[in-house]
Amino acid sequence: MLDFLTPFWNNFIFNPMVNVLMWIYAMLTQVSLPGAFGIAIILFTILVRVITHPFYAQSQKAMKKQQELMKSKEWADMQKKYAKDREKLAQEQMKMYQAAGVNPLGGCLPALIPWPIMIGLYQSITYAMGAQPEQLLELAKHLYSFLPELAAAVPVNSSFLGLNLAGVPDGFGYIIPALVLATTWIQQKMMTMPAADPQAQQMNQSMQLMMPLFIGYISLSFPIGLSLYWIVFNIIGIIQQYMTSGWGNLFPARAPVSKGKK
């Protein structure tokens, strides 16, 4: 159904990403670095996170602005005043958002932009590992022919810190899904804004639990290399989140006050 998007996706997202990943790996193998593909995944994930940082920062800025507005006395007064008239309340909220220059969806939309890139990253790692013959066949079709060193680096050596990045977790490897779950939970917890409304608060709480459980569960059946990407992705997200908003909802009492705030 979405076949018409395939050339765009391949030429502008997937092909550049998979070639950059393979180029990093090829460079690392030239210096005989052990665990080169694991390191390539880490470096590549950091690179993608850095490139998508402006979207992330914009999203955080919008969310923070909205959070501050919702803590104001005017907002609380409005909630009380129109508590019984939800339609009027919604109208007044929109007015207040407009007056304060806040887009209520401004926290979400910029945050969604990096998601296709994340999917491209995931796809690149999957193809590069070539756990199934079809993946290697597809990889062969996407590597740039003007960079012959990329093709010569195939197949990737998927050994990293005693783990097989192309294999699913077993034995000691179960630590990987546990780390996926833990880092996803921490990042979710830090990002979630406390909600005054009990219904919204309840939804937030279930999201905080469901998302890490879901991601942790599916990582049990994914190659470890993908989980490594997910862990690094989360850790960088946690660092970015700490730098912009402190520990947030993870340690509410210890959340630092912004430097510029009086």
Added chain:
Amino acid sequence: MTTLKSTRSALTLFAILATAFLLMGCGAPPATGWSSARVVDQSIFIGTTSGKVIALNIADGTVKWQFPTDRVLGSIYATPAVVNGIVYVGAFDHKLYALDAATGAQKWVFDATAPIVSSPVVGNGVLYFGANSKKIYALDAVTGAKKWEFATNAEVWADPTLAGDTLYAPSLDHRLYALDAATGAKKWEFNAGGIIVTKPAHADEMVYIAGLAKVYALDAATGAKKWEFDASNWVWTNPTIVNGVMYFGALDGTVYAVDAKDGKLKWNAPFKAGDAVRSPITIENNIAYFGSDDFKIYAVDTATGQSKWTRSTNARVLAAPSIANGVLYVKSHDHLLYALDAVTGQAKWALNTSDAKLVTPVPGSVK
């Protein structure tokens, strides 16, 4: 506020679910295998895209037996070998199975400890194949007992070729190994500079192998390079040699015919399919038959490189066509095994290998 919160939560939930589905669905192409049909006497033996080995009546495609009946073997990339009434086939479930060709009953099984992609070859009572355990195995074809194994440095996907007392076995470690077929001792090795996924071809004291976008002609006795040919893209088809001409395809859809002696092009211009040609090329009565990622099966005149006919299917065609008594048998990734008139491309019948039922009418068209 509740409305906005709900909208935001719903958006987040949608993004999570959409991403989860995309990660699961778009992360990788499905592993369905590309086993080709083996035609022996009045039967066709093939590994299905649903993970079973089936035997069919050559005349009408009715199923004689399927193995196993109570489970699936995982993806089957290997083409079955049939010798002395025994069918040999490896699967992604790490096992190589020996089955009774008449009944499908299991005679013995060998655990290679890793997925098997390579098709087995049999000669002098010995079965040879490679596996993802990075090894090449030689087994007693009757009992399944291991005679020797040879360790390479990467997975072995390509089918080995047996010529005289030498086994030519490529590995993803970029090397072609020439091994003593009786002992597994290495005679020589050749580094192709990239993964080798194609079965070597042997003819007139020469062995031919594709590595990345090159095809090499080597002295079969010493491994010394005689000539090399630069293709326009990676070569994933097994080189096929008939009457001194070698035929192979590349991942950009180009199909070449070159002189096996010196690597010079035979056709005025290479044939161009609509997408990658991965399917090995079968030659019969001066016609080259092959499939492509453009969902089509091609019949090309070997003298001129011009198209004789083209037939569409519903998915890419990775398996090698087999031919017997003027009928071409070729499996597409649409799960169908097509029986086509080799001269016209018209369908005689088609079998859905996922449920072993004949399909009427047969989809696709001929040009």
